Amino acid sequence: MSSTPDTTAIQPETTLMFQEAADAAAVVARQLTENAPLLKAAVERIKAFAPNAIVTCARGSSDHAATYAKYLFExxxxxxxxxxAPSVTSIYSARQRLEGTLYIAISQSGKSPDLLASVTQAKEAGALTLAFVNVEDSPLAALVDIVIPLRAGAEKSVAATKSYLGTLAAILQLVAVWSDDQPLQQTVQALPQALGKAWQCDWQSAVDTLRDARNLFVIGRGIGFGAAQEAALKLKETCGLHAEAFSAAEVKHGPMAIVGEGFPVLIFSQQDQTTVSTDALIDDFQARNAKLMVASEGYQGPGALPVVDQADPVIAPLLAVQSFYRMANALSIARGYNPDQPPHLRKVTETV
Incomplete structure (x- = not known):
């Protein structure tokens, strides 16, 4: 447990993490209005460039957003x-052949030296560079060919919340325009309202399950795997809880050996082609008497967490993360932490 001062006087609704995560719907609504002309121009430039591959560059929560982007782009x-791997450029000084590549950097601050070094090298190697970045006057924004602002505003809590969801939403908006997918564009337009509903989902049962936990697995698959990565990071960061993220496919290759009776498992499952295999995994966990917490519209068994009904699978991970953030904020306090001041961490990490 934490050695930080007593936090029993902290109310979950008063933290910066709570307030900033609650603002995610407004961030996305702002993006939809203010980024529309930028996205149109960005897609025109990307199509003219005609990339043959995409490379993402990011760390932390931004890299989890890149996982979501990978599944969307592919x-x-x-x-x-x-x-x-930013260290290939910043530490090993290796040159890469990136002609015909769309190189996408993702960052809240746009200041990290290794990210800037990687983008600089990518431009020199012939890539078209694009940044999803929150700080619009950052060095990264000044460096890249195309800037897509996150429009999240100032984020003071160490834990990134609204900027993470804003990144996923901005990626989704780019893909909707790029693919000229009208149903997807309609789904994007409905996202702010859906995020508002997700914020109201009560995951108190997960707080009760994890209050005294020491370890857990967080499971996702496909387009939802990035959500599992993000949740595991936030549980470490804000709750002092050792959480590991696994794909629903990869967890069977070794990690399942340590799952036994009472072992906590948090599962994110969207209703798409991954559902059958994820449901089968849930059955495996139940057979081992694991302590399940399942965020899935199709699951009504023990440990079911409420989710937004009839959500398009492409936005289900965003909605699950939004509900998760509210739970993680409450769990942090329940475990004796202050979610706004994780020990040994600071808001901007500048790696070289």
């Missing part, structure tokens, strides 16, 4: 998408 625009 399933909706058909382009192979890979995650760059």
């Amino acid at each position: 399933t909706r625009v058909g382009l192979l998408t890979s995650s760059a």
Whole structure:
């Protein structure tokens, strides 16, 4: 447990994390209005460039957003998408052949030296560079060819919440315009309202389950895997809880060996082609008497967490994360932490 001062006087609704996460719907609504002409121009430039592959570059929560982007780009625009290791450029000084590549940097602050070094090298190597960035006058925004602002406003809590969801939403908006997918564009327009509903979902049962936990798995698959990565990070960051994220496919390759009676497992499952395999995994966990917490519209068994009904699978991970943030904020306080002041962490981490 934490050695931080007593936090029993903190009310969940008073934290910066709570207030900023609650603002996610407004952030996305602002993006839809203010970024529309930027996205149209960005897509025109991308199509003129005609990339043959996409590379993402990010760390932390931004890299989890890149996981979501990978599945979107590969399933909706058909382009192979890979995650760059910033150290290849910043530490090893290796040169890469990136001609014909769309190079996407994702950052809240736009200041990290290794990210800037990677983008600089990508431009020199012939890539078209694009940034999803919250700070519009940052060095990253000044460096790239195309800027898509997150419009999240100032984020003071160490834990990124509205900027993470804003990043996912901005990626989704770009893909909707790029693919010229009218149903997807309609889904995007409905996202702010859906996020508002997700914020009202009560995950108190997960707080009760995890109040005294020491370890857990967080499971997702496909387009929902990035949500599992983000949730695991936030549980470490704000709750002092060792959480590991796994794909519903990969968890069977070794990690399942440590799952036994009472072992906590948080599962995110959207209603798409991954549902059957995820449901089968839930059955495996139940057979081991694991302590399940399942955010899935199709699951009504023990440990079911409320989710927004009839959500398009492409936005279900955003909605699950929005509900999760409210729970994580409350769990942090219940475990004796202050979610706005995680020990040994600061808001901007500038790696080299």
